[in-house]
Every structure is written in structure tokens, then in C-alpha cells.
Amino acid sequence: MKRQCDRCEREATVHEMVIRHGKQVEKHLCERCAREEGIAIPAAPSIQDVVKQFVVGQAAAAAAASGAAPATPATQTKSPTCASCGLTFAEFRQSGLLGCPECYKTFEAQIGPLLERAHEGGTHHTGKVPTRGGTAPDPHQRIAKLRKELLDAVAAEQYERAARLRDQLLHTEPGAGEAERAREPNG
Amino acid sequence: MIGLGEHSEWLRPDAPASDVVVSSRVRLARNFAGFPFPNRAKREDKRQIMDLAERHLMRAGLAPRMAWIELSDVSSLERGVLVERHLISKQLAKGDEPRAVAVSTPDERLAVMVNEEDHLRIQVMRAGLALSDAFAQINDIDDRVEAHADIAYHQRFGYLTACPTNVGTGIRVSVMMHLPGLKLTGEIEKVRRAAKGMSLAVRGFYGEGSEAVGDFFQISNQTTFGKSELEILQEFEGQIIPKVIEYERIARRNLLERRKVLVEDRVFRALGTLRHARLLKSDEALELLSSVRLGVTLGLLCGIDPVRVGRLLLLTQPAHLQKQSGRELDQAARRVERATLVRSMLS
Numbered sequence: 001m002k003r004q005c006d007r008c009e010r011e012a013t014v015h016e017m018v019i020r021h022g023k024q025v026e027k028h029l030c031e032r033c034a035r036e037e038g039i040a041i042p043a044a045p046s047i048q049d050v051v052k053q054f055v056v057g058q059a060a061a062a063a064a065a066s067g068a069a070p071a072t073p074a075t076q077t078k079s080p081t082c083a084s085c086g087l088t089f090a091e092f093r094q095s096g097l098l099g100c101p102e103c104y105k106t107f108e109a110q111i112g113p114l115l116e117r118a119h120e121g122g123t124h125h126t127g128k129v130p131t132r133g134g135t136a137p138d139p140h141q142r143i144a145k146l147r148k149e150l151l152d153a154v155a156a157e158q159y160e161r162a163a164r165l166r167d168q169l170l171h172t173e174p175g176a177g178e179a180e181r182a183r184e185p186n187g
Numbered sequence: 188m189i190g191l192g193e194h195s196e197w198l199r200p201d202a203p204a205s206d207v208v209v210s211s212r213v214r215l216a217r218n219f220a221g222f223p224f225p226n227r228a229k230r231e232d233k234r235q236i237m238d239l240a241e242r243h244l245m246r247a248g249l250a251p252r253m254a255w256i257e258l259s260d261v262s263s264l265e266r267g268v269l270v271e272r273h274l275i276s277k278q279l280a281k282g283d284e285p286r287a288v289a290v291s292t293p294d295e296r297l298a299v300m301v302n303e304e305d306h307l308r309i310q311v312m313r314a315g316l317a318l319s320d321a322f323a324q325i326n327d328i329d330d331r332v333e334a335h336a337d338i339a340y341h342q343r344f345g346y347l348t349a350c351p352t353n354v355g356t357g358i359r360v361s362v363m364m365h366l367p368g369l370k371l372t373g374e375i376e377k378v379r380r381a382a383k384g385m386s387l388a389v390r391g392f393y394g395e396g397s398e399a400v401g402d403f404f405q406i407s408n409q410t411t412f413g414k415s416e417l418e419i420l421q422e423f424e425g426q427i428i429p430k431v432i433e434y435e436r437i438a439r440r441n442l443l444e445r446r447k448v449l450v451e452d453r454v455f456r457a458l459g460t461l462r463h464a465r466l467l468k469s470d471e472a473l474e475l476l477s478s479v480r481l482g483v484t485l486g487l488l489c490g491i492d493p494v495r496v497g498r499l500l501l502l503t504q505p506a507h508l509q510k511q512s513g514r515e516l517d518q519a520a521r522r523v524e525r526a527t528l529v530r531s532m533l534s
Binding site for chain 1: 218221222223224235333342344350354386412415
């Protein structure tokens with residue numbers, strides 16, 4: 001049942017119960033009157049809501065621009081795709097999750113405004129910056145990364161790139177990797 | 188492996204502001220460069236991420252003793268115990284993909300989930316209100332991990348995470364608060380609205396997607412991008428949480444001054460039920476223990492040890508109850524077991 005605001009004709013959407021001098025006092029107010037009484041109203045929707053609204057909005061805008069129905073498989077094929085993990089922007093819209101670190105570069109133009117809305121106007125990271133304190137990156141991780149890139153290059157028939165990667169891998173694998181392993185204590 | 192939490196950090200009796208704040212947590216979301224995020228990673232990628240994580244977490248001297256638990260190796264009951272202890276999320280407990288948690292033992296102050304939504308979810312916990320202390324530890328751990336690992340980072344976007352809601356600092360600061368005073372006076376809705384207006388999330392005892400049971404509320408930041416870790420921390424620990432603590436204390440004082448009989452009735456009725464009930468549901472136990480906790484902090488119940496109440500909050504949860512009794516129990520059997528345990532610990 002809808003309830004009228006205690007102070008005006010509008011519908012009451014803010015309900016407050018206060019116990020004052022041992023008596024329970026209930027207030028039912030519309031948003032405007034509640035604000036005038038100094039009651040904080042939820043100003044920002046949750047980040048998940050913003051993401052949802054944003055992606056729906058994007059889909060609608062894209063559909064309007066192309067004159068097609070929104071988010072059909074046909075329009076999805078046109079959406080930008082991450083070269084590293086194959087995630088399309090349409091898939092991101094569905095799940096709300098990006099596929100890999102490279103996605104941030106691929107979709108930078110789309111993600112920038114989304115983050116601004118979701119994070120109270122933030123446009124750039126202003127916090128901690130990783131420092132490696134002079135130590136080289138983990139050779140195991142580097143090897144794993146190179147191997148993966150090599151396989152991807154072969155799969156994509158990019159043989160020149162694959163050869164370069166193979167050379168890098170040969171250079172990395174026996175030296176740094178073995179030395180590092182030898183120094184490690186048994187866990 | 189993990190015991191029944193006798194030495195768990197959050198059962199420490201002398202924690203700051205422990206009349207209102209149960210525990211403080213800081214977590215950082217981190218990903219290794221060069222790998223897809225877990226939602227898009229193949230089994231083989233996840234296996235490699237596990238190897239990397241184990242190497243970096245278990246051999247970096249992050250804590251004097253660490254346990255490495257691969258979740259596919261442990262029973263669903265053990266996974267339930269980890270969830271109830273807030274060492275892993277419900278999401279990590281599910282599925283059969285390679286995933287793990289590294290926990291410092293026996294204090295359980297540090298827990299790192301591997302292959303949850305991000306490759307690493309590092310969490311540091313403290314009893315009571317101690318966010319700065321927790322942040323100092325987690326920042327040091329983060330430094331040690333990234334001293335050898337290549338972490339996904341972008342100059343503009345900061346630390347890269349699977350969900351853009353965590354990008355930038357990747358930090359989440361949260362406190363578990365016990366707010367029976369504000370609940371009784373009805374002012375809790377004001378706190379909820381104010382929190383929402385400041386982009387804070389208010390959740391229940393079990394975190395994301397859970398309702399507040401037993402007047403326990405988890406409050407955390409939602410903004411991770413465009414502000415530094417210290418700004419986020421200071422705003423939260425220096426301004427927001429002290430206000431909520433103050434309001435709760437005022438509400439309790441007012442209740443004692445003006446409606447003492449009502450509070451006493453609630454507290455003693457709860458204690459009576461807990462001491463005599465033969466069947467107890469999980470949520471019911473939480474509600475009643477919450478009232479007893481209030482009675483202890485108000486000085487109404489002098490003979491009850493607050494640490495024992497804290498322990499009961501943990502041990503009455505389903506997985507802990509079954510672990511304690513050494514066998515699997517259906518719901519009806521759990522109610523009997525729960526009531527028996529509570530009677531023996533509160534009589």
C-alpha cells in the first residue's frame with residue numbers, strides 16, 4: 001500500500017523510526033521533504049548497477065546508431081575484440097568481467113567513462129605503483145608467458161614472431177630459470 | 188591443517204573498540220601479468236597460476252608458518268569451515284577448477300585466495316578496529332610478492348582486475364560491526380542510507396549477498412579507483428567508522444538509561460534460551476548470541492566470558508559444528524548438537 005508523505009501530497013519513500021524520550025516516533029517522507037529534514041538519501045547507485053546501466057545504455061546506443069535491434073548476435077560480431085584473450089566487448093557486457101590484462105588496453109575507450117561513473121569520477125589511478133626493488137621479474141613467470149605467446153604465434157601462423165619468441169625463450173630458459181631454481185629452498 | 192580456530196585472531200579478547208567492532212579486514216586484488224583472468228583461463232593456465240602463487244606465497248617468508256590448501260583436495264565440510272572462518276569466499280569453495288588458499292597459521296591473520304575472481308586475493312584480518320595495522324601488513328606482503336612476480340598493472344588504470352569495480356588500487360577495507368543498539372532504536376536504516384550515499388556497501392555476516400543476521404553488519408568501501416590506498420583508508424578508519432561506533436555507543440547508553448528493562452529482558456531472555464534450549468537453528472543461535480554479546484559489553488552479564496561468546500559464534504555454524512562432532516550431521520541433528528554445545532559452554 002502506498003503511503004503519503006507526512007508533510008506534503010507526494011508518496012512517502014523514506015521511512016524513519018526514532019525513539020525519542022522513550023517514545024517511538026515514525027516518519028514517512030517523500031525524498032524532497034526527507035532531504036529538507038537532513039536525512040541522507042542514497043545518492044549513488046551501487047557500482048554493479050552503474051555497470052549494468054552503462055552496458056545496457058551502450059548496447060542501446062550502438063543499436064540506435066546502426067538502426068538495428070539491440071544486442072542481436074549479428075551486432076555482437078562487430079564489437080571490438082581483445083587480441084590476447086579473444087573477449088568481445090559484447091561478452092564483457094554480459095558478464096561484467098574482463099578476460100585478461102590486455103582487455104584494459106583493447107577497451108580503454110569504453111572502460112574509461114565506465115570507471116569514471118562507477119568510481120565517483122575517478123579518471124586515473126593515483127595509488128600504489130609496483131616497484132621491483134631492483135630484482136628481476138620471476139623467470140618462471142617470464143618463461144611461462146613466452147611459451148604461451150609462442151604457441152599463440154604458431155597457432156596464428158605468425159612464424160617470424162614465433163622465431164623471435166623461440167630465441168628469447170632459449171635465452172631465458174637454461175640460464176636465469178635454472179639459477180633461480182637452484183637457489184630456492186625446499187618449501 | 189586448519190583446526191577449530193582456537194587461536195584465530197578474531198577471538199582475541201583485548202582488541203580495540205571490540206565492544207562494537209568484531210574484526211577489520213583489508214584485501215588486495217592482484218593478477219599475474221601475461222595470463223588471462225580466472226574467468227577466461229584454461230585449466231592449464233590455472234595450474235600454472237597455482238604454481239606461481241605457491242612459489243611466491245609459500246617461500247617468501249610472508250608469515251612464520253603458512254598452510255597451502257588446494258581446495259580440490261579437501262572435503263566440502265573442510266571448505267565450509269574455511270568459508271565460515273572468512274578465509275575463503277563461497278565462490279572459491281565451489282567447483283572443481285584448480286584453486287587454493289594460503290593461510291598463516293595458527294593466527295589466520297593472512298589468507299590469500301588463488302584463482303578466485305582474480306589470480307590473487309590477499310586478505311589481512313585483525314580483531315577489533317585495526318585497519319591501519321592490517322594495511323601495513325598487507326602492503327608489506329604485496330611488496331614482497333611483487334618483488335619477484337610480474338603483476339598486471341596499467342599506468343592509467345593501476346592494478347588490473349577481472350572486474351572493473353576493483354581496478355586501480357584493488358583494495359577493499361571492511362569492518363564487521365555489531366550494532367544491536369542502532370538496530371533496537373531503528374537508527375540502523377539511517378546508517379544504511381548514509382553509507383550508501385558515501386558509496387559504501389553494507390552487507391551481512393557472511394559478506395556479499397547475505398542478510399544481516401544477529402545485528403552483525405559488514406561495512407566496506409566500493410570505490411577503488413582515482414583515490415590512493417591511504418585516502419581510502421583514512422576516510423574509512425578516520426571518519427566513517429568512528430562515527431558509526433559513536434552512534435552505536437550513544438544508542439546503547441540511551442537504551443540503558445531510558446529502556447533498561449527492555450534491554451535486560453532481551454539479554455536475559457536470550458541467555459535463558461541458550462542455556463536451556465534443546466534445539467537451536469543456526470540463525471536463531473546467532474541472534475541470541477548477539478543479544479548475549481550486547482549484555483556482556485553493557486556489563487549486564489558479569490559471569491560470561493566474551494571470548495567464549497565469540498567462540499560460540501563460530502562453533503555454532505553448520506560446518507564447524509560437524510567438524511567439532513567429528514561426523515556429518517543433517518539439519519535436525521545439527522539443531523540438537525548446537526543446543527547441546529551451547530548449553531555446555533554457557534552453563
